[in-house]
Amino acid sequence: MRINNYSFLTFSCYFQIIKNTDLEELRELGSGTFGTVYHGKWRGSDVAIKRIKKSCFTGRRSEQERLTFDFWKEAGILSKLHHPNVVAFYGVVQDGPGGTLATVTEFMVDGSLRQVLLRKDRHLDRRKRLIIAMDAAFGMEYLHSKNIVHFDLKCDNLLVNLKDLSRPICKVGDFGLSKIKRNTLVSGGVRGTLPWMAPELLNGGSIKVSEKVDAFSFGIVLWEILTGEEPYANMHYGAIIGGIVNNTLRPTIPSYCDPEWRRLMEQCWAPNPAARPSFSEIASRLRVMSTAAQTRKSGS
Numbered sequence: 001m002r003i004n005n006y007s008f009l010t011f012s013c014y015f016q017i018i019k020n021t022d023l024e025e026l027r028e029l030g031s032g033t034f035g036t037v038y039h040g041k042w043r044g045s046d047v048a049i050k051r052i053k054k055s056c057f058t059g060r061r062s063e064q065e066r067l068t069f070d071f072w073k074e075a076g077i078l079s080k081l082h083h084p085n086v087v088a089f090y091g092v093v094q095d096g097p098g099g100t101l102a103t104v105t106e107f108m109v110d111g112s113l114r115q116v117l118l119r120k121d122r123h124l125d126r127r128k129r130l131i132i133a134m135d136a137a138f139g140m141e142y143l144h145s146k147n148i149v150h151f152d153l154k155c156d157n158l159l160v161n162l163k164d165l166s167r168p169i170c171k172v173g174d175f176g177l178s179k180i181k182r183n184t185l186v187s188g189g190v191r192g193t194l195p196w197m198a199p200e201l202l203n204g205g206s207i208k209v210s211e212k213v214d215a216f217s218f219g220i221v222l223w224e225i226l227t228g229e230e231p232y233a234n235m236h237y238g239a240i241i242g243g244i245v246n247n248t249l250r251p252t253i254p255s256y257c258d259p260e261w262r263r264l265m266e267q268c269w270a271p272n273p274a275a276r277p278s279f280s281e282i283a284s285r286l287r288v289m290s291t292a293a294q295t296r297k298s299g300s
Contacts, residue, residue, distance in 0.1 A: 015075055015076070015078075015079035015089070015091050015092060016090060016091030016092075017091060017092055017093075017094060018042065018090065018091040018092065018093050018104050019093070019095065020093050020095045020096050020097075020102075022042060022043055023040050023041070023042055023047075023049060023093065023102075023104070024040055024041040024042075025038045025039075025040045025049065026038065026039045026040050026041065027039050029048065029111065033053075034052060034053060035050050035051055035052045035053055035102075036050070036051050036053065037049065037050045037051075038050075038051070039107060040107075042090065042104055046107040046109075047090060047104050047105065047106070047107050048087075048104070048105045048106065048107045048108075049093075049102055049103075049104055050102060050103045050104075050105070051093075051096055051100060051101075051102040052071060052100055052101045052102065053100075054098055054100055068101075071101055072092075074175060075089070075092050075103060077148065077175070078103070078105075078175060079091075080146075081142075081143070081146065081148075083138075083139060083142040084138075084171075085135045085136065085138040085139030085142065085170065085171050085172060086139045086142060086143065086171055086172050086173075087105050087106050087108065087159055087171045087172065087173035088105060088106035089103065089104075089105050089106075090104040090105060090106070091103075091104050092104070105173070106171075108159035108160060108161050108171060108173070109161050109162075109163060110159075110160045110161055110162045110163075111159065111160070112155060112156050112157070112158065112159055112160070113132065113155040113156075113158040113159070113160050113170065113224075113225070114154075114155040114156045114158075114224070114230075116160055116162065117155060117224065117225070117228040118228070124168070126293055127290065127293040127294055128168050129225045129226070130286060130289050130290040130293055131167065131168055131170075131290055132158075132160065132168050132170040132225060133170075133221070133222060133225050133286050134283060134286040134287055134290050135168075135169060135170035135171070136153075136158050136170050136172060136218070136221065137218070137279050137282045137283035137286055138283050139170075139171055139172035140153065140172060140214055140218065140279040140282075141278075141279035141280050141282075141283050143172065143214075144211045144214070144278070144279055148175075149209075149210075149211045149213065149214060150172065150175065150214050150217075151192050151213065151214070152174065152192050152193055152196070152217075153172070153196065153214050153217035153218055153221060154193055154196045154217060154220070154221060154224070155221055155224045155225070156174075157172070157173055157174040158170055158171070158172060158173065158221070159171050159172075159173045192213070192217070194232075194237055194240050194241065194244075195220060195231045195232045195240050195244065195249075195251075196216075196217040196220045196221070197213070197216075197217070197244065198212070198213040198216035198217070198244075198273070199216075199244050199245050199247060199271055200213065200273060201213055202241055202244055202245050203245050209273075210273055212273035212274070212276045213273070214279070215268050215273075215276040215277060215278070215279065215282070216268060216269050216270075216273075216276060218268050218279075218282065219264075219265050219266070219267075219268025219269030219276075220251065220269065222261065222264065222265045222268065223251045223253070223265055226254070226257055226261060226265075227251075227254060231251040232249070232251070247271040250266075250269055253265070253266075260285070260289050261289070264277070264282065264285055264286070268282070
């Protein structure tokens, strides 16, 4: 599909246009509603290639134009983000198979944090889990400083590199739902993924929301990192929605959870957005906890 000139001229000045012939696909990493992600090479360097499915552009012309515009807008946003805990964006492919679009980003060798937590051969002690959580908080602090709300923060969208066994690296990725914060209005459909969604995203109607929806999601992420499990795994969606909206449902905190982790987690998923900490505060508290864990490990 051809992109409309307005989208291209408006956003293309921000980033590199990468030729499809310069890319080599090695293997598929995963597939979703809108696209398929591959591990590939771009001129010898490892990259992740996210190809937008052609089916996304087979609907009404107005819908095609909206999707195309959103794609270029997102690429424009991503190209301006530069932080060690945010996945690096390299450029856009506009001459993929059948004229399809793709984004090319940094490749994280161990994939998503969800995949790592499921792998029993990778033992992450408390210190490493704290470092991973702290990295994610640093990345989110940066995004919020740029007025970007992620809207879909979960372990599937946190990417990790465990090559250095003593110091794991975690980066925030997958900005498919991200929006510039100014007067963020949520209407017409759900934004995010159950059960990481804040109550204010689920209680119906058109409402203004703040970056605190990401803090709520991070509370659930902290529980995932702590337990290695997925929240509400055996519950029906209807029951999850009702429980979150009525503030009667939160993941069960295991008895081995230490008080600081519990306190931070519970504050993040507080019903009232104003009661949730900022990511600056979250990152600061996790740094203190991480330093204490390192001191304990050194002293043992």
